[in-house]
Amino acid sequence: MVIRALDILFASLALLILAPLLLPICLILRFSGEKEVLYLQPRVGKNQSIFYLYKFTTMVKNSSDFGSGDITIKDDPRVLPFGKLLRKTKINELPQLLNIIFGDMSIVGPRPLVKKTFDKYENNCIDIASVKPGLTGIGSLIFRDEESILDKSNDPIKFYFDEIHPYKGTLEVWFVKNMSIKLYFQVILLTVWVLLFPRSNLPFQIFGDLPDKPNFLEKT
Numbered sequence: 001m002v003i004r005a006l007d008i009l010f011a012s013l014a015l016l017i018l019a020p021l022l023l024p025i026c027l028i029l030r031f032s033g034e035k036e037v038l039y040l041q042p043r044v045g046k047n048q049s050i051f052y053l054y055k056f057t058t059m060v061k062n063s064s065d066f067g068s069g070d071i072t073i074k075d076d077p078r079v080l081p082f083g084k085l086l087r088k089t090k091i092n093e094l095p096q097l098l099n100i101i102f103g104d105m106s107i108v109g110p111r112p113l114v115k116k117t118f119d120k121y122e123n124n125c126i127d128i129a130s131v132k133p134g135l136t137g138i139g140s141l142i143f144r145d146e147e148s149i150l151d152k153s154n155d156p157i158k159f160y161f162d163e164i165h166p167y168k169g170t171l172e173v174w175f176v177k178n179m180s181i182k183l184y185f186q187v188i189l190l191t192v193w194v195l196l197f198p199r200s201n202l203p204f205q206i207f208g209d210l211p212d213k214p215n216f217l218e219k220t
Contacts, residue, residue, distance in 0.1 A: 003184060007107050010188075011100040022094065025056060025086070033080040034061055038095055043112035048129045051104040053112055054095035058083025070114050071160050074151035090195065096135050108187045109134025110172035120161060124169045127176050136191040138175045138210070139168045141203045142217070144194050149216065163216055170211040 015022075029037045036057045041064075043053040063078040064070050072079070072087075079087065086092035099105040105112065112133035121128055134140075143149070143164065153159035175183070186206065194200055204210055 002181060003106060004103075006184070007100050010107055011097045014094075015097050015101075018094065021091075025091065028082060029057055032082055033057065036061075041114065043133065044115055044118040044129065045104055045112060046129060046132045048118075048125070050115070051099070051112075053104075054098050056083075056086050056092040056095055058086050058092045064114075069157070070117060071150065071157055072147055074147040076147070093135060100135060104132070106132040106134050107136065108184045109137050110175060111137055111139050111168075117165070120165055121169045121172075124173050128169070128172045131176055131179060134187075136187060137172070138187060138203070138207070139171045141187065141190055141194055142171060143168065144198060163214065167211065167214050167217075174209075174211055 026037045029035075034057055039055045039057045039059075040052040041055070042050050045051045058080060059072075059076075059078045060080065066078075083092065096105060100107060109132050110128050118125065118129075146164065149164065150156040150160060190203055190206065193202055204213060
């Protein structure tokens with residue numbers, strides 16, 4: 001109940017404060033690119049229920065049906081010109097504040113995935129789906145520059161499912177097992193920090209008991 005109250009308070013305040021930024025973005029999207037403001041996509045929520053995730057439109061229509069599918073790589077040709085800016089600054093994620101107010105999501109939690117990707121968590125699915133997905137979370141902190149990591153692979157899709165996705169699963173399970181009000185605030189503060197200092201290794205320094213860092217992250 002405490003976290004739900006904090007979610008509503010922080011999401012409502014954020015929408016109010018960010019309104020002068022969000023409204024012009026809505027107008028730009030409405031009259032450029034695909035002329036659509038919001039992109040709605042079914043994602044897996046708490047107890048594996050399906051909800052529609054809100055994002056600002058950043059890619060061409062039906063982008064998940066071609067190219068690298070649901071995985072976005074660096075300089076992905078499906079990303080619209082204005083969408084590149086929104087994705088780089090993570091502003092494209094802000095409409096999820098509505099998902100938080102509606103109760104689909106929390107500010108902090110495992111990132112919500114499409115079902116076919118979520119199902120690849122296999123044995124971890126039940127643990128991860130026992131809490132609401134989040135706008136930010138430990139997986140988001142560690143993989144804040146996922147597109148650049150994928151760009152270094154000759155086969156981004158295979159690398160994602162063989163290397164990144166399994167480690168994300170262990171991170172999300174770690175979060176669920178350690179979930180607390182303290183962790184909630186720590187992740188929020190660290191999210192601000194890594195936005196300002198994207199190359200920071202602070203999450204691993206703060207949370208010393210995180211699953212062992214894989215070799216491919218040591219190089220980033």
